[in-house]
Amino acid sequence: MFDVAVFGSLFLTLFVIMDPPGITPIFLALTAGRPARMQRRMALQAVAVAFGVIAVFGLLGQQILDYLHVSVPALMIAGGLLLLLIALDLLTGKTDEPTQTKDVNVALVPLGMPLLAGPGAIVSVILAVQHADTVGSQVSVWTAIIVMHVVLWLTMRYSLLIIRVIKDGGVVLVTRLAGMMLSAIAVQQIINGVTQVVQNA
Numbered sequence: 001m002f003d004v005a006v007f008g009s010l011f012l013t014l015f016v017i018m019d020p021p022g023i024t025p026i027f028l029a030l031t032a033g034r035p036a037r038m039q040r041r042m043a044l045q046a047v048a049v050a051f052g053v054i055a056v057f058g059l060l061g062q063q064i065l066d067y068l069h070v071s072v073p074a075l076m077i078a079g080g081l082l083l084l085l086i087a088l089d090l091l092t093g094k095t096d097e098p099t100q101t102k103d104v105n106v107a108l109v110p111l112g113m114p115l116l117a118g119p120g121a122i123v124s125v126i127l128a129v130q131h132a133d134t135v136g137s138q139v140s141v142w143t144a145i146i147v148m149h150v151v152l153w154l155t156m157r158y159s160l161l162i163i164r165v166i167k168d169g170g171v172v173l174v175t176r177l178a179g180m181m182l183s184a185i186a187v188q189q190i191i192n193g194v195t196q197v198v199q200n201a
Contacts, residue, residue, distance in 0.1 A: 006132065010140075010141055010145070013124050014125075023156065029178040029179070030090075040157060042107040043156035045112070047149050047153040047156070050152070054117050054122065057125060074197075075123075079189060080188075080193060083185060086182060091179035129141055
């Protein structure tokens with residue numbers, strides 16, 4: 001019933017795209033200054049949001065894109081632009097939001113989406129679900145998705161120990177590095193989207 005090849009292929013694909021080690025400095029930068037309990041809750045919220053988005057697109061992804069007349073390249077460009085705005089805020093130190101909403105917003109955007117549940121992960125899941133034509137394959141696909149999100153949660157949850165070591169000065173440095181990384185990811189995502197638009201034209 002369980003297809004190890006399908007599981008392994010999708011898990012490795014999602015691991016490379018979602019990049020748990022790479023998300024760590026960005027998570028630390030976006031949650032810096034919050035109480036440890038709040039940071040742990042935000043890690044769980046971000047993963048829950050990402051899983052919810054991935055699950056919805058896994059079940060109804062192609063229908064949603066077709067109904068809205070949205071192409072995959074357009075989704076990639078939009079996600080890249082959103083990430084670029086967040087990256088600029090990190091680089092310039094403008095990461096403060098209204099007190100009433102900042103904790104929820106950071107967990108939902110950009111952590112939950114589009115960092116974790118970005119266009120690359122969404123498209124990979126849509127294709128994996130479409131190609132899973134047996135019950136065993138479907139079980140393998142959804143198991144890979146669940147395991148990947150558990151790995152993401154564990155990575156973010158225990159990365160909080162790093163803050164205790166690097167202190168405030170280190171957090172500022174991590175924030176700037178995260179901004180650079182995120183801007184590079186955003187620009188590359190926009191380039192990939194534009195390239196696909198040109199190729200499809």
